[in-house]
Amino acid sequence: MVSAVRASIISRDENWLRLRWRIEGSGKLVVPPFAGRGRADELWRTTCFELFLKPDGGEAYSEFNLSPSERWAAYDFSSHRDGMENRPAPREPDCTMRQGSSFAIFDAAIPAAALPQSDCDAGLTCVLEEEGGIKSFWALCHPQDEPDFHDPACFTARLPARTTS
Template identity: 45%
Template sequence: MRLELHSHPATPPAQPFAVWANAEASAAFGESATLNLWFGVGAPADRFRIAAPSDDPQRRDGLWRTTCFEAFLRDEAGAAYREWNFAPSGDWAAYDFSARREGMAQAAVASAPYLRVEDNLTWWGLGATIAIPSERRFALGLTAVIEEADGTISYWALAHGGEKPDFHDPACFVARLP
């Protein structure tokens, strides 16, 4: 399913461009399933500050300070959620929260996400594949922090809930994964 992301009104891009995402959960294999995410940016990659691919991608904090894509998965049965961060360099992060911005901890992740970047000259994108529990239903928030070459940073989400960008706002968790 293609989902349009919207820039927060307080942080518009310097020049208009589109941001979209696709999310598809695979069939379950025992207790796990795979979630395939694709984020697209409708402008040439050279308009943006994009970290070069790393030969040794790692788990890193602070990826949201520049171009980064994120997925928030909240179990529909509660307030706890997981935040995933994906950088074009291949670096990533995962955090668990017990409630909105509460109880933040490094998420126990069995394997790093599989990340890939594609540049098609007129648009570019990042793909991420992660393992998710198969027995749960999730509310999903898909977001992006996009830094342009001139330093302009815009914050994109499926929906925004407040006067300032806050991807942890429950208003951002608008998609559903069966």
């Protein structure tokens, strides 16, 4: 049974934002089969990793869904769960999943050109499905009794705008 998840921003450069999730107790984790790169909706219905970015100065935010199947999605919202539109991405994210005997690591690289270009509050989340249809919802913060990754209170990390030299 999944016992812990650690999510982190590994690095950011002029080309990529690199993220990592480490899942402890992943022996019964359901990993979606390889499907090849491409956009897909409803990735959250099984194991899926997500990044939320809310630029300073407004209610609008972006959501990136990343699957071990290599499918992905990116959306823009005008406010909390409202005004959803596909977010353009000039390149596809790169995703890899590695499993050990008691842990798994999911790495993702999102193209820098797909990201907001200002300072952002960030939320790193994941939906994990285990054998038997057991799902757990992981976030840096769960401000409500029921998980809502779109709640701005979940965006507790900070992603500064990339600077050029």
